[in-house]
Amino acid sequence: MNECKFCCTELRDVTVCKEGMTLLEHINLHLHCNEITAIVGPNGAGKTTLFRTLLGEMHYTGEIKQHIHKNEKKTHGPIIGYVPQHLNFDRTTPLTTLDLFTACMQKRPIWAKMNTSFREEVLKALKEVKLDYAIDRKIGLLSGGELQRVLLALALQPKPDLLLLDEPISGVDVNGQKLFYETVHDLKSKYHMAIVLITHEIEALEHICDQAVLLNKKVLAIGKPEEVREEAVNQKQLYVGGRIR
Amino acid sequence: MTEILYNLIDFLFPFDFLSMEFMKNAFLGILIAAPMLGLLSTMVVNQKMAFFSDAIGHSALTGIGIGVLLGFSNHTLSMLILAVILGMLIAYFSYKHQETTDTIIGIFSAGTVALGTMLLSRNGNFNQYTHYLIGDLLSIQLEDLRILILVSIVVLVFWYFIFNDLVLTSLNVSLANSRAIHTLRLQMFFTCIVAVVVVLCIPWIGVMLINAFLILPGAISRNVARNMRQYHLYSIFFALFSGLVGLWLAYVLGTSAGATIVVVMTICYIATSLVKRLTY
Numbered sequence A: 001m002n003e004c005k006f007c008c009t010e011l012r013d014v015t016v017c018k019e020g021m022t023l024l025e026h027i028n029l030h031l032h033c034n035e036i037t038a039i040v041g042p043n044g045a046g047k048t049t050l051f052r053t054l055l056g057e058m059h060y061t062g063e064i065k066q067h068i069h070k071n072e073k074k075t076h077g078p079i080i081g082y083v084p085q086h087l088n089f090d091r092t093t094p095l096t097t098l099d100l101f102t103a104c105m106q107k108r109p110i111w112a113k114m115n116t117s118f119r120e121e122v123l124k125a126l127k128e129v130k131l132d133y134a135i136d137r138k139i140g141l142l143s144g145g146e147l148q149r150v151l152l153a154l155a156l157q158p159k160p161d162l163l164l165l166d167e168p169i170s171g172v173d174v175n176g177q178k179l180f181y182e183t184v185h186d187l188k189s190k191y192h193m194a195i196v197l198i199t200h201e202i203e204a205l206e207h208i209c210d211q212a213v214l215l216n217k218k219v220l221a222i223g224k225p226e227e228v229r230e231e232a233v234n235q236k237q238l239y240v241g242g243r244i245r
Numbered sequence B: 001m002t003e004i005l006y007n008l009i010d011f012l013f014p015f016d017f018l019s020m021e022f023m024k025n026a027f028l029g030i031l032i033a034a035p036m037l038g039l040l041s042t043m044v045v046n047q048k049m050a051f052f053s054d055a056i057g058h059s060a061l062t063g064i065g066i067g068v069l070l071g072f073s074n075h076t077l078s079m080l081i082l083a084v085i086l087g088m089l090i091a092y093f094s095y096k097h098q099e100t101t102d103t104i105i106g107i108f109s110a111g112t113v114a115l116g117t118m119l120l121s122r123n124g125n126f127n128q129y130t131h132y133l134i135g136d137l138l139s140i141q142l143e144d145l146r147i148l149i150l151v152s153i154v155v156l157v158f159w160y161f162i163f164n165d166l167v168l169t170s171l172n173v174s175l176a177n178s179r180a181i182h183t184l185r186l187q188m189f190f191t192c193i194v195a196v197v198v199v200l201c202i203p204w205i206g207v208m209l210i211n212a213f214l215i216l217p218g219a220i221s222r223n224v225a226r227n228m229r230q231y232h233l234y235s236i237f238f239a240l241f242s243g244l245v246g247l248w249l250a251y252v253l254g255t256s257a258g259a260t261i262v263v264v265m266t267i268c269y270i271a272t273s274l275v276k277r278l279t280y
Helices: A047-054 A097-105 A116-128 A144-155 A174-191 A225-234 B002-012 B021-046 B050-069 B075-096 B098-120 B142-171 B173-178 B183-205 B210-224 B228-253 B257-279
Strands: A006-018 A021-032 A035-040 A061-068 A080-083 A162-166 A194-198 A211-216 A218-223
Touching: A006 A047, A006 A194, A021 A035, A021 A047, A021 A194, A021 A218, A035 A047, A035 A174, A035 A225, A047 A162, A047 A194, A080 A144, A080 B173, A097 A116, A097 A144, A097 B142, A116 A144, A144 A174, A174 A194, A211 A225, A218 A225, B002 B021, B021 B050, B021 B142, B021 B183, B021 B210, B021 B228, B050 B075, B050 B098, B050 B183, B050 B210, B075 B098, B075 B183, B142 B173, B142 B183, B173 B183, B183 B210, B210 B228, B210 B257, B228 B257
Parallel strands: A035 A194, A035 A211, A080 A162, A162 A194
Antiparallel strands: A006 A021, A006 A061, A211 A218
């Protein structure tokens, strides 16, 4: 039995226009649970727009449909976890990892006194991404990779049905990348969720992705990661691994 | 009631400079307003809204001008309406076109100062409004204090409920949206609160200095705070500390109270920055 509730997010003929520009055109896509989908494409291809559409920030035509598993009743929309590419803060901001979790998960404001059981809860969540040592550290003092894993842990509270990762490893060193992907891979098998990630480094990801999508306003190719990479190179849509092939 | 309050001040703070009634009022005004400004300051600094709160302050000039033109006896009302409308407009524009914010704010800021000056200088009468530029902390009346208390309670209640959402929105709008936060509504709401507080404080602090009260407590606190809780506590502490020390200094030196407080705050900022440099 699957422990997840939503089986698939389906985009049917989704088109997004803004200020007279077409950002996405006739997108048809299935995002299944227990699958990792990589979105690749050149800059300005509409990858982030696709995420913003899924998050409900953009007006679109067409349909985004949530399919649920048999034997499940629809009680609420899917929970979407989102890991942004950047956070807007400067290094001196006195915001600790614990503060960040409090802001997301608690009604009680960060500056009010906190109960100790919540701290335990956050520690548990951070252990899952191997970062329990960073609970009282300011987020400005975390490394790029650490911050991404904090955001990942945050996106898992509460457990989402659909997890969106926007270029999670840009600017992260090789070890950090490896750790990040191991964590993502573990999550998939553990929680059975649908995971979508935007990336420029498809090669590093092939072994963990189930599906890849080549996007440039339209869906240009969809299928197994290695096939999509071939296709991308053929169509000159992507400089794989930073080299022109 | 007032008698009891004044006697209490005499009893608790038997200082020479608090013996006068207007000094007592100013003292109470600082006790109420400083924590409120300290609270707002944390977020104004976090969201990099220094320029924005400056623009709201400047818009007060146009507010007064329009009030004079329409024959309002109470300029606060016209200032308030204009500041809230302007605040909402800026919040809306900066939300929709995130990259051009500071140009837009700059335009609004300069435009309202110019329009306000135009309206107020119409018959060569600008001099009678100059007290709005500097403000006079010693002119606080008892009924002003009542309004201040009311507003600071309202601000505190809202602060309790919206602070977490504001933090998330300031970090990343999409992240906040994914957490079911109505980011635009929230921003406009926060802007309104800032606008109301700014306008309310302008007669005492003045158009030119009000911004300091919204930036410095947060900026000082950043130098010493290690988490959000400390950030708030230190911000409130430094707002109160500078307020009271400034008031005393102003009495001793015979200077403008608002300006003296800002100077004390600036010294605090420099001192904490140095301490931070030395300890790291």
